Amino acid sequence: MTKYESTILVVEDDPNDQTFIVKAFRDLGLTGAILVVHNGLEAIAYMMGEGKFSDRTQYPYPTFIMTDLKMPGADGFDVLEHLKANPAWAIIPTVVLSSSSDPDDIRTAYLLGASSYHRKPSDFNELREQLKTLHDYWMTCEIPVVDASGKQLRTRSVGKLGERFHQPSPPKQTRVED
Amino acid sequence: MSSLRNHQTKTSLRTPARRRTGKELEALVAQRTAELTRANESLRAEIAAGRRGQEASAMLAAIVESSEDAIFSKTLDGTIRTWNAGAQRMFGYRPEEAIGQPGTLLIPPERVEEEEQVLARLKAREQIDHFETVRVTKDGQRLNVSLTISPMRDPEGRLIGASRIARDIGEMVQARQVLAQSKADLERLVNERTAKLREALAELEHMSYSMVHDMRAPLRAMQGFATILQEECADCLRPAGLDYLQRLRESANRLDLLLTDALQYSQVVRQELPLRSVELGKLLRGMLATYPNLNAQAADIRLEFGNQVVLGNESLLAQCFANLLDNAVKFVPPGVKPHIRIWAEPAGVVAPQAMGASERETFQPDPAPPSTLQPRTVRIWLEDNGIGIPQAAQERIFRMFQRMHGPTQYPGTGIGLAIVRKATERMGGRVGVESGPGQGSRFWIELPIP
Numbered sequence: 139m140t141k142y143e144s145t146i147l148v149v150e151d152d153p154n155d156q157t158f159i160v161k162a163f164r165d166l167g168l169t170g171a172i173l174v175v176h177n178g179l180e181a182i183a184y185m186m187g188e189g190k191f192s193d194r195t196q197y198p199y200p201t202f203i204m205t206d207l208k209m210p211g212a213d214g215f216d217v218l219e220h221l222k223a224n225p226a227w228a229i230i231p232t233v234v235l236s237s238s239s240d241p242d243d244i245r246t247a248y249l250l251g252a253s254s255y256h257r258k259p260s261d262f263n264e265l266r267e268q269l270k271t272l273h274d275y276w277m278t279c280e281i282p283v284v285d286a287s288g289k290q291l292r293t294r295s296v297g298k299l300g301e302r303f304h305q306p307s308p309p310k311q312t313r314v315e316d
Numbered sequence: 317m318s319s320l321r322n323h324q325t326k327t328s329l330r331t332p333a334r335r336r337t338g339k340e341l342e343a344l345v346a347q348r349t350a351e352l353t354r355a356n357e358s359l360r361a362e363i364a365a366g367r368r369g370q371e372a373s374a375m376l377a378a379i380v381e382s383s384e385d386a387i388f389s390k391t392l393d394g395t396i397r398t399w400n401a402g403a404q405r406m407f408g409y410r411p412e413e414a415i416g417q418p419g420t421l422l423i424p425p426e427r428v429e430e431e432e433q434v435l436a437r438l439k440a441r442e443q444i445d446h447f448e449t450v451r452v453t454k455d456g457q458r459l460n461v462s463l464t465i466s467p468m469r470d471p472e473g474r475l476i477g478a479s480r481i482a483r484d485i486g487e488m489v490q491a492r493q494v495l496a497q498s499k500a501d502l503e504r505l506v507n508e509r510t511a512k513l514r515e516a517l518a519e520l521e522h523m524s525y526s527m528v529h530d531m532r533a534p535l536r537a538m539q540g541f542a543t544i545l546q547e548e549c550a551d552c553l554r555p556a557g558l559d560y561l562q563r564l565r566e567s568a569n570r571l572d573l574l575l576t577d578a579l580q581y582s583q584v585v586r587q588e589l590p591l592r593s594v595e596l597g598k599l600l601r602g603m604l605a606t607y608p609n610l611n612a613q614a615a616d617i618r619l620e621f622g623n624q625v626v627l628g629n630e631s632l633l634a635q636c637f638a639n640l641l642d643n644a645v646k647f648v649p650p651g652v653k654p655h656i657r658i659w660a661e662p663a664g665v666v667a668p669q670a671m672g673a674s675e676r677e678t679f680q681p682d683p684a685p686p687s688t689l690q691p692r693t694v695r696i697w698l699e700d701n702g703i704g705i706p707q708a709a710q711e712r713i714f715r716m717f718q719r720m721h722g723p724t725q726y727p728g729t730g731i732g733l734a735i736v737r738k739a740t741e742r743m744g745g746r747v748g749v750e751s752g753p754g755q756g757s758r759f760w761i762e763l764p765i766p
Contacts, residue, residue, distance in 0.1 A: 154537035155433045161544070208530075240525060241587075260536050260572040262543040 143170040145278065146202035148236075149181040150174065151209040155258070159204065159235070162266040165271060171198060178212025181205065182220050194271055199289045200230060200278055207243060215250055216228040227288070231276050234268035241280055320755045321499040332582060386461075389468060394419035394431065406461075406484055408454030422451045422460065438467050438478050448489075451482065460489040508748045524582045531575060539568040570727075577731035580635070581716065582737050590631040592745060596696065599633060600658065607638065617646045620659040626694060626763040632739040636747075637698075639732035640759050644700035646726055647757075655701045663693035663762050692765050693745070699758045705751040714747065736761070 146163065147185040150156050156174050163172055175181045181203075182274045184191045203221070207214035214234055231253045236243065239257045247255050256272070259265050295301045380387050385402035390396055396419055399411040407414070407422055423431055430449060437444060444465040451461050461482045466475045542565045546558060553561070591599065602617055603611050610617060626633070645654045705713060712718040714737040719730040740747045744764050752755035 152533050152537075154540065155533065158536075180697045237530075237536075238525070258532070258536060260532065260539055260569060262540040265540070 144168065144202055144273070145198050145200045145201045146179065146242070147173045147184065148172060148174045149176075149178065149203065149205035151176050151206060155206070158262060159263055159269070162239070162262070162269045164275070165266055166270050168273065171199060173200065176236065177209040178205075178214065178220075180211075181217045184210060185221065185224075194289070201281060202273075203230055204233040204235050205232065207234060207238055214273040215246060218250035219250055229282060231279070232270060259307070259312065332373060334724060335394070376517055384483075387479065388414070388476055388482075389479045390419045391477040392435070392475060396421065396433070403482070406453070406459065406482065413454075423432055424450055426451050434465060434478075438465065439475065441467060441475075443467070448485065459484055520582075521586065524579055527575060527579065532572060535568050535572050535575070539565055539572070542568070570729075574729045574731070577729040577735070578716075581735050581738065584632065584635065584735055584742065589626050589742060591629055593625050594628050594630050594633055596633070596660070597622055599630065600637060603637060603641070607641075609645055610641055614655040615656060617641070617656045618652075618658065620657060624660040624694060624696070625766060626696075627766045628743040628745075628763055629739075632743060636736045636739050636761060639736050640670045640698050640761075643732060644698060644702060644757075644759075646728070647702040648700070649703055652701065657699045658696065660694050660696050663681045663695045691761050694765050695760050695762045697758055697760050699756060701756045704753045705757055706751060706753045710749055710751065713749070 146168075148156065148159050150159060160172050160174065166186065173184070175184050183189060184197060186200075187194065187197075203217075205214040205217050212220075216236075218232060221230065221232055228251065232251070234247045234252045234255045235258055236247075236255070237258050238244075239304070244255050256268060259268060295303075350584060380400050381402075383402045386406040387398075387400045388396055388403045389398045396414050396417050398488070399409070399414040403414065404410055409417075413639070413663050419431060420428060427450060434444060434447075434720060444463065447463045447465065449461060449463060451459050462485045463479045464483075466479050467475055468479055470476050511744060542561050544551075546561045550558065597619060604617055604619075608614070641656065644656045648654045709718075714736045715734050717730040718734075721728075739762055740763070746762045747760065748762075749757055750760045
C-alpha cells in the first residue's frame with residue numbers, strides 16, 4: 139500500500155515514549171527515516187532548517203508529524219500553531235499523541251489543525267496497534283509533490299479548479315516565543 | 317340690656333291702671349332677674365371655657381417644653397422664634413441666645429444651601445418628614461439629626477414660618493455605620509474565602525490534569541518495557557521471571573485503571589453538564605451493540621421499555637449504565653451467564669418483584685428528600701443474577717475505592733459505583749440497591765423526566 143517512503147518526525151520529550159514510538163514503528167516494518175526531536179522548539183527549528191537541521195539529507199522534511207502535547211519550552215499546541223501558519227507545512231499530516239484525554243486539550247488540538255488526536259495507550263501492544271492503524275491510513279493518502287529533500291514543491295494551479303485558493307508565498311518565518 | 321330697656325318703655329306706654337301696673341312691675345322684675353341670671357350663667361360658662369383653653373395651651377406648651385426632641389420655629393426669613401428646653405439640651409443655646417438669631421446658627425457651613433432648599437419646599441406647601449442631616453451645637457460639635465419641618469400659617473392661611481422638630485439620631489447613625497461596616501467586613505471575608513476556594517479548586521484541577529500527563533508516563537514506561545522484555549527476552553528468562561514480568565505489567569495496568577477512573581470521577585464532579593431529554597432505550601441499545609462485554613454471547617440483557625425519556629446528560633447517563641452493566645456482568649458466580657433485566661417505572665411505586673421479598677435488606681445512600689427531586693421522576697431498575705451484596709456492604713459500595721473482593725476474584729477499582737452515584741446526583745436524581753447474598757441485585761436510578 140505504501141505510496142512513498144515515509145519520513146516521520148516524532149516530537150516527544152519523554153525518552154521512554156520516544157523509545158516505544160520508534161520501536162513500534164520499526165516493529166511494524168517501517169524502513170523510512172524516523173526523526174525524534176525533544177520539544178516544540180526543536181520541532182520548529184527542524185522545520186525551519188535552523189542550525190544542524192539545515193542539512194536536509196540528514197534531516198529531510200517529514201511526510202508525517204506526530205507530536206506530544208505537554209513538553210517544556212514550546213508544547214504541542216505551539217507546534218500545531220506554527221505548522222498551520224505556514225502553507226507549506228500546514229498540509230503535512232500532524233497527529234497528536236498525548237497522555238491527556240481532557241476534552242479541552244482535544245478541542246484545542248483540533249482547533250489548531252491537528253489531523254487527528256490519540257490518547258497514548260498504557261499497553262505497548264495497544265500502542266503498536268494504534269500506530270499501525272494510523273500509519274496504514276496515512277500511507278494510503280495522496281500527498282502533494284515533494285523535492286528530493288521532502289520539501290513541498292510549490293506549483294501554480296493556473297487553469298485548475300483550485301486556482302482561486304492559490305496561496306501567497308509563505309510569510310517570513312516567525313519564531314514561537316516561549 | 318337694650319332689650320330690657322325696650323321692654324320697659326313699651327310697658328310704661330301701655331299700662332295706665334295702678335293695680336295692673338304694680339303687678340306688671342313685679343312680673344317685669346322677675347323677668348329681668350331671670351334674664352340677668354341667664355346672662356350671668358353664660359358669662360360664667362364663657363369664663364370657664366376661656367380657662368380651659370388656657371389650660372389646654374399650657375398643657376401643650378408643657379409637652380413641647382418637656383419633649384426630648386428639640387422643637388423650635390423659624391419665620392420665613394429664617395429667624396428663630398421659639399426654642400424649647402429640648403432644643404437647649406440638644407444644641408446648647410439658651411432660649412435668649414437662640415431666639416432672634418438667624419436659622420443658619422445651627423447649620424454647618426457646608427450645608428447652607430440645604431436651608432434654601434427647605435424654604436423652597438415649604439413655600440411649595442410641602443411637609444418635610446424625617447430629613448436626615450447634620451447640625452452644629454453651640455460648642456461646635458456635629459450632631460446627626462432627623463428633621464421634621466412643617467409650615468405654619470396664620471388664621472388667614474398665609475405662610476408665616478415653620479416649626480421644626482429635630483431628633484438626635486447619632487446612635488442610630490452610628491449603629492447603621494457599624495452595621496454597614498460589619499456587612500462590608502463580611503462581604504470582604506466571603507470574597508476572600510471564595511477567592512481562596514477558587515484558587516484551591518484551580519490547583520486541584522491543575523493537579524488532576526497534570527496527573528494524566530505526568531503520572532501516567534512512568535506507568536506506561538513500566539508496562540511497555542515489561543511487555544518488550546517478555547517478548548524479546550523470553551528465551552533468557554526462567555518461567556518465574558516471566559511470571560514476575562507478567563505481574564509487573566498487571567500491576568502497572570491496574571494503577572493506570574485506578575488513575576483513569578479517579579480522573580473520570582473528578583471530571584464527573586467538575587464538568588459542566590447541560591441536561592437534555594435523553595431517550596434511554598436508544599442509548600442502552602447503542603451501548604449493548606458496541607460494548608464487547610455486553611454482547612449477546614457474553615450476557616443476556618433484556619430491555620423492557622420502549623420510549624422512556626429522561627432529563628439528563630447523555631455522557632453521564634452512558635457512564636452510569638456502563639458501570640452498572642459492567643458490574644452486573646462481572647459479579648456473577650463462576651460459570652454463570654449473566655442475565656440482566658432493565659425496566660422503568662414511575663418513581664415511588666414498589667416494584668412487583670420486590671413485594672414478596674421483604675426479608676431482603678434495602679439500602680439507599682443518603683436518600684434525598686423527595687422535595688429536591690423533580691416533581692416527575694422515573695425509576696430505572698437493573699436486575700441481575702449475580703452474587704448479591706450483603707447489607708453491611710450496601711452502604712459502602714457507593715463510596716470511592718470501596719471493594720468487596722480481591723483483585724484476582726473480581727477485578728475493579730472501586731470507583732465505578734461512586735461515579736454512578738455522583739453522576740446521578742449531578743443530574744438531580746438518586747441511586748440505590750436492593751440485594752442480599754446469593755439473591756442477585758437490583759440497582760435503581762431515579763431520574764427526572766422532562
